[in-house]
Amino acid sequence: MLSRLRAAVATVALFILLLGVGYPLAVTGAAQLVLPRQANGSLLTGAGGRVVGSALIAQGFARPEYLHPRGSSAGSNGYDATNSSGSNLGPMDPKLAASVGSTATALRKENPSAAIPADAVTNSGSGLDPDISPENAAFQAQRIAQARSLPVSVVQAEIAKSTEQPILGFIGQPHVNVLVTNRALDDQHPLASTRP
Known part of the structure; x- marks a missing residue:
């Protein structure tokens, strides 16, 4: 034994x-x-080597000169990496319909002639999705160009450079990483207030 x-x-x-x-x-x-x-952790750094975020986790960008991520229900103010979650609102929930409706109304004021992409009005399932669809990014190009005093074609070119294609051409969907694109915009086309 x-x-x-x-x-x-x-x-x-x-x-x-x-x-x-x-x-x-x-x-x-x-x-x-x-x-x-x-x-x-796919960390991205800014001036002086300071870490500004991870390409894997969404951050809230609200200023007009930046690409905005999908909405977030993670935490009380959204984008809280310690409280990842969706809203748990079903498709028939009046709160979800009200949220989508108010977001769509605000976006129509921003770009009245363009169709609003679905991921622009719906929240990310985890609340921390770092990517948006190329259509959502293109929808925001005019606002970004105006805020940065750039031609729309320049912003569209930056978005095109940041668009990632499906792995092996068929696994996943084309997507644009919000933080990576915003860093590229800041690096290539700094705002007037930050130019030397």
Whole structure:
């Protein structure tokens, strides 16, 4: 009985070392070697190397010179990474209809002649979706161009450069990362107040 207990304890200890320590260390090391930026959270830096956010988590941008993300129900003010969640409102919920209606009304004032993309009026499921559709980004191009005193074609070109295509051409949908695009706009076309 004692010899079987010893063998069982030794086997458990071995597997704890192999699968609980060795395997995680090997995977972490391989990720650091092969994809260090992604393994460290896809962090984006600004002036002076200061971290401004992660390309994987949405941030709230409300100023007119920036691309706006999808709406968020994460936390009391939205975009709270510690409180990721959707609104849990069903398609027949009057609160959802009111929210979509008020958002659509505000967007029609911004760009009355364009069709409003669905992801511009609906919240992200997690509340932290960092991407929007190319249609949503194009819908916002005129506002951004006006706020930055740029031709619309320049903003559209920045959006086109930031548009990511489906993996292998068929996995997923084309999408635009909001933070990456806003960083590119700031880098390539700084606002008048921030120009040297």
